[in-house]
Amino acid sequence: MNAAAETLEVSLTVNGEQVKRSVPARLNLADFLRNELGLTGTHVGCEHGVCGACTVRVDGEIVRGCLMFAAQADGSTVDTVEGLSDSREIEELQSAFVLTNALQCGFCTPGILMAAQALLRDEPNPSRERIREFLAGNYCRCTGYQAIVDAIEVVAKARASRGGR
Amino acid sequence: MKAPRFAYARPASIAQALALLAEHKDDARVLAGGQSLVPMLNFRVAAPKVLVDVNRIGALAGIKVAKDHVRIGALTRHVELERSEEIARHLPLLSQAMPYVAHPAIRNRGTFGGSCALADPAAELPACALALDATFVLAGKKGERRVAAKDFFKGLYATALKPGELLVAAEFPRAKAGYVSAFGELARRHGDYAMVGVAIHGSTKGGKFSQLRVAFFGVGDRPVRAAQFERALDGEAATPTAVEGALAKLDADLQPRADLQASAATKLHLAKVITGRALRQMEGVAS
DSSP: OOOOOEEEEEEEEEEEEEEEEEEEEEEEEEIIIIIIIOOOOOOSSSSSSSSSEEEEETEEEEEOOOOOGGGGGGOOOOOHHHHHTTTTTTTHHHHHHHHHTSSOSSSHHHHHHHHHHHHHHHHHSOHHHHHHHGGGGSSSSOOOHHHHHHHHHHHHHHHTTTTTT | OOOOOOOOEEOOOHHHHHHHHHHHHHGEEEEETTTTTHHHHHTSOOOEEEEEEOOTOOGGGEEEEOSSSSEEETTOOHHHHHHOOHHHHHHHHHHHGGGGOHHHHHHHHBBBBHHHTTTTOOOHHHHHHHHOOOOOOOOEEEEEEEEEEHHHHEETEEEEEEETTTTEEEEOOOOOEEEEEEEEEEEESSSSSSSSSEEEEOGGGGGGGGEEEEEESSSSSEEEEEEEHHHHHHTTTTTHHHHHHGGGGGHHOOOOOOOOSHHHHHHHHHHHHHHHHHHTTTTOOOO
């Protein structure tokens, strides 16, 4: 890949499945997931890294899907909200979001679930302040955030009471 | 919007990257973490014909502690600096600054070198590099050259990097015994670009300020040292009273320009507020 090209072959693992495609260099990862693979749970909001709706995991760490090109994910492992939902990794978070009314229109929810799971994976028992700080990169225009923080706190406490799992 | 059309290349070595930059000249831009460049592409304020993606060049990554300095590879991600115990031990100012650098998902991807090479005047790392007297290592066709931070930042998004050159690392002198750091920033939303921020490094040995280096960001076209403020505190007792007395010197040091965030007068006021706050909380300053 040492010569510049406008179309590139990419091979990556998305939600556990091997995917091969030919992509334009300018195609960002979020649009690739949505339009090429039909994984529309990853939302595209601001397209400049501010809103967090396109948050996905690349090689285990959350990133902005709109600020990375599909070509850059060649050889990587990508997980979307669909993958985390199917594997039940975020089952508790999803239930808690419903229980506490932590979503209204739901546009931001996939990105917030991805971010919340990243936080709880590394810090099993965060304070409300820490939850707010971590989620500062995800906009929600409906809820006022209170219920989102409630939902994440509910899950953190439930996991802590089981010894962090 | 979406990025305009471009051609993409992914060199595997610094030599290959330099060859691509030489081949495509002004048509090429280096793509590191992309957390600023990709928004610029999506906004169509940048439209390079070729992107040279340096993300797979292993020689650009990582933190190395040497006898008298710490070398930070240009491709070191913000999250690595944030979590590094070596950085916390030898360059505590950077550890203090990292939580203010954007948001977790952006810190996972954004790079130290990308932030410095872009030279956004409201970014944290250029001011830290200035406060810590870092030296940037630039690679070009004729080999490497070194540029001190004070000469590296030339203005709004402008650096000493010449066409065809690649930023490969920065070398930071290791913090000496008795030297301490403080950091302060105000932003409308945690993690957003600063309205104003300050990075401070110096000594409080014997209960007195000395060798203070105070660098502001978000107040001009590049990071700015506050020379008169530094002089006013030099040799003074490290107390809140001394800090309070010196803050007026910032009127002479800083000429902030109004922007979308705040008026010039507000920025100057806030610069004093965060400087006072940061220094009062600095290790070795009497409470």
